[in-house]
Amino acid sequence: MKKLNALVTASYSESGLNQLKEFLNVEYHNWLDQKRAFTQEELSKMLQGKEILIVEMDEVHREVIEANPQLKVIACCRGLRGDDMTIDVPTCNERKIPILLAPGRNLNSVAEFTILLTLGIMRKVRPAINWFYEGNWKEWLDFYTTFRTGEIRGRTVGLMGFGNIGKRVAALFNAFGAKVIAYDPFINDLEVFKQYNTEKVDAETLFKTADIVSLHMNVNEDTKGFINEKLIGLMKPTAFLINSARAAIVDRDALYAALKDKKIAGYATDVYHQEPCNPETEPMLLLDNFFGTPHLGGTADEVIANHSQMVVDDLKKLFNGEKPQFILNPEVLPGFQENLKNMK
Numbered sequence: 001m002k003k004l005n006a007l008v009t010a011s012y013s014e015s016g017l018n019q020l021k022e023f024l025n026v027e028y029h030n031w032l033d034q035k036r037a038f039t040q041e042e043l044s045k046m047l048q049g050k051e052i053l054i055v056e057m058d059e060v061h062r063e064v065i066e067a068n069p070q071l072k073v074i075a076c077c078r079g080l081r082g083d084d085m086t087i088d089v090p091t092c093n094e095r096k097i098p099i100l101l102a103p104g105r106n107l108n109s110v111a112e113f114t115i116l117l118t119l120g121i122m123r124k125v126r127p128a129i130n131w132f133y134e135g136n137w138k139e140w141l142d143f144y145t146t147f148r149t150g151e152i153r154g155r156t157v158g159l160m161g162f163g164n165i166g167k168r169v170a171a172l173f174n175a176f177g178a179k180v181i182a183y184d185p186f187i188n189d190l191e192v193f194k195q196y197n198t199e200k201v202d203a204e205t206l207f208k209t210a211d212i213v214s215l216h217m218n219v220n221e222d223t224k225g226f227i228n229e230k231l232i233g234l235m236k237p238t239a240f241l242i243n244s245a246r247a248a249i250v251d252r253d254a255l256y257a258a259l260k261d262k263k264i265a266g267y268a269t270d271v272y273h274q275e276p277c278n279p280e281t282e283p284m285l286l287l288d289n290f291f292g293t294p295h296l297g298g299t300a301d302e303v304i305a306n307h308s309q310m311v312v313d314d315l316k317k318l319f320n321g322e323k324p325q326f327i328l329n330p331e332v333l334p335g336f337q338e339n340l341k342n343m344k
Contacts, residue, residue: 006054010077013308043058050068053073072097073097100314111169114165118268153176162192208234247273270296
């Protein structure tokens, strides 16, 4: 079969591009170069004559797919969870177009960032930095008397969710010398928890006993607002809540009230109910027991290398007649293979 043509708008590693070029004709337009996702009109035009589309932040609507009848495969360099589905799956299913994914590409990046958030709120990094840059360090021992903090070692860390990121976070907190407990109703095998020196508990026990509660849950209709007034009310007044997952799993009003009234020690997050946000749209930013970052958890360069290789590997499997490891709609594979035969 002749080389197929691919449009790549995802940020892609040099190694990944070189591997793609071994079996595809590649046209590369990195969305990062223009600092925005491509519009549907731009995508439709660039995709003309291309059988393969590899995206990252771009949405792919029905109009793009219908305008390009030659399109055979779409790969998205993200995990495509329910709260951020950016590809028209029904149209792809109608056309027998496989949708390849890259779940876990940012696993380690987000896990490491969870530690940063934890240290940021526990060690009072935000007020200390403001104090320092405002020129308040007058006497040598001012820092020692102004910012009293604590260590992670010896604390009980409760993980809400024990998927791939949760497991990696457990390993990191264990390395700090913390006791790790976790809640995940979808994992019944206790050996899975034991492998990561973690004790499985129910949600209420976790919120009652943890000094640090770290959220690692997906967003769906069952988990929206799951961290509610009742659970937050169970937390110790000395406990911290950490969120490197999704803002929607937290009851925003209940959390704001708990922070404002000092019912918990603090909240650190990388995700927000509205993004981008500012103090006008997110009043928590003005609280002194809040530590926030602008959705930086997955911005490590290694994430690009990870998703590049994941997509390359699965494209090779797809064209070799094998089932890709990460595919959203495997039910279309027989139809896809038939379409591929008709191209030869």
